[in-house]
Amino acid sequence: MSQKPDYQPGQFQWSFLLPQYWGIWIGIVFLMILAILPWAIQYRLATVLGNVAFKYLKSRRKIAVRNLEVCFPEWSAEQVQDKVRQVFIDQMIGIFETLNAWYCPEWFKNRFNVEGLEHLQKVQAEGQGALLLSTHSTLLDAGGYLCEQFFKMGVVYRPQNNPLLDMLVYRCRANIFEHQIDHDDMRGLIRLLKNGQAIWYSPDQDFGLKQGVMAPFFGVPAATVTAHRRLMKISKAAAVPLYFYRDGDIKDPRYHVLLEPALDNFPSEDEVADATRVNQIIERQLRIAPTQYMWFHRRFKTRPEGFEKIY
Template identity: 25%
Template sequence: MTDFAARLLYASAWMLGRLPWPLLLRLGDALALWWRWREVREARVARVNLELAYPELAPAQRERLRRAILRTTARQALETARLWTRPHARNLDELLVERHGTELMDRAIAAGRGVIVAAPHHGNWELLNQWLAWRTPLAILYRPPESPVVEGFLTRVRAAAGDAERVTQVRAEGPAVRQLFKRLGDGGVIGILPDQQPKAGDGEFAPFFGVPALTMTLLGRLAARTGAAVLFAWCERLDESTRPRFALRIEQAPPGIADPDPKAAVAALNAEVERIARRDPAQYQWTYKRYTLRPPGSGEPNPYHNR
């Protein structure tokens, strides 16, 4: 039954992905309006996050930013259905119109010390995954979805696109993480989403937009112990009047990310993710509950409680 449901979900994404780009974008805008009208989870979470991260803005300014965030998020949700169900080489040819810093990736791979790609939730990270899989075999750390149907759907999407042989999915669990150390030790490439909230005990608190956020220490430990190069990468959204257009950007990570002091490492990590997110706040994933866990003893409540 799970496999059937995953196949049905894939068929729905396939049909949605065959719509013309202008229509798909308009549907995304309509979805964003519905989210705001119904005050769904995405709309509520974005409001809380903006209140925390941008207290200096007037309420009307935050509301304009929230509308832009929901519009971008909805468009991305629908465009990803098209990205997942069409040949990845075609996606890259049609949508990735600029490529910056690719020489950094080439040099890091050639050095043979391993490469850690830190990919914040900015722009379209699914298109980035497709470029990385095209450029090199890699292992990606991921948190399994709660639904087995969704996990089956994602497995089917990647297999159908030919990435199953190029991309190794590594669950964010203790035993599996050893695969990442081995991969880097062999000079391989791994990808990590650095702005996902880890489980309690698996991270350190550091400021993110001025608010303490529990942040993964794994990336810093991998860099410090293996000496691998750390690169930040994202696909930034450009003008999209008739179809989405993106610029691939790859940049060298600041050295503090490999600091042996985990508190210093996570502070450097959050500062870099924040710098990228501030390039265009509407492109960042503000619909994610980044601040759920609060520092021990702070007395701070979960800001999303009953929201």
Template identity: 35%
Template structure:
């Protein structure tokens, strides 16, 4: 019953232009910034660790804008769920697709860090291409809605995180591009510590492993919120990657994410406890 009500609300909401949603997101995001104290604390801690030279005022401004951008993205999910394809094509602008097309004869790992527009970039991709991605079980109705959004076009292969690496390897060896979100703290068991803005961050070293095992190329894809639209940018395939050195390959991934987060600071997902797992002997940060 709850799922039906949420989907009905999203159906009503999707009739609004995205620019109107962005206006609504200003008071909505500002209110969330004030009310969700726990996430605000996590976000400000992350920004203090990653941008220590910023003033407190600047960090607060960026995080408040992050909540606003996040609110506009959440409202925009109504469009992803219900809008026809022609409206989605007008909403999501694709740049640099030639970098992806140049690798069509190879296995491709699409490196998709946790920027707010990642699902919009994923839907834009699946409107024209076959592909695969991994998902984690989520609480509440958003899990079903998220799977429905990701499954709308071209029957993508959706792999549960708990299913492990084997289905991903099979997918890549079959030359089906893999939409990969690698940059969350998944605990110490499978992670290595790699600097992220100079702070040791528990990071899965899977990007280099997968590229080496499947002879895949890495093509980064970053989707950000623009004025009245989303912009999904494809970057050139990485040269001389992987190197066979898991530490160096993982460090390169984090360095790339740093560069994009610095260019779009309000749009990286700062509300995740990215530095939850600490090297032995170091204090808890949250």
């Protein structure tokens, strides 16, 4: 679990110059160098690194394999292995895409488009905030950068355990997101929603039943968070599905931002029905580009009584 930092986000501390942090500074310089490499080299490096990760990160590979076996039973064992390998590669490509968004955003020029922007504009024109229901995409902050080319939004984040890393990530994201909200700062999040802001929120991970309910995900019972229902009831915000993905030739990729109509009668009085509805939206989104999702987390960690463990 991430620990809440005892300093202001993005704040520099002289202690960051101590020898214990030198390795991180060297790593940051290395990442900046990677960010200025031509895309042809970046995606080749990402492919090599993805294949290495697929081979040696065995525990993560097993989790991803089980997730895809459960969610896509129509795929053969060979197809699952191929898809999981591509998940690792897409994750590495996503790291380079995020570095480009942080340090070389001009690379994305003329490579992206948006569909459904009118749905968000309608919500905000009516004075409502928008909770953008999205996923943990391998595009990472590159997806946020793409969205910011069309509309302003904030993001909910978990502080890094290392204070220097937390400062660096916060500052890089400050060039992308209008607001960064600590996941513990519910008052700040509600205030922004009440003020008509759009906030990126991903309710697609298993945090147990203390924070959610069991609802089908790809037809399998999964612990699904419900915190967004309370946020929306208090803030009177609307829920607007958001998805972004990459397609086309990897040598010359194109990026798409997809916004769907705000959900009507949401939240309802039935939290299981609401969780099921959100899961169905996420399922539909993930089928567009299945390997551009972080299948490494144990989505089915919590199991109903009487059901066998998946992992």
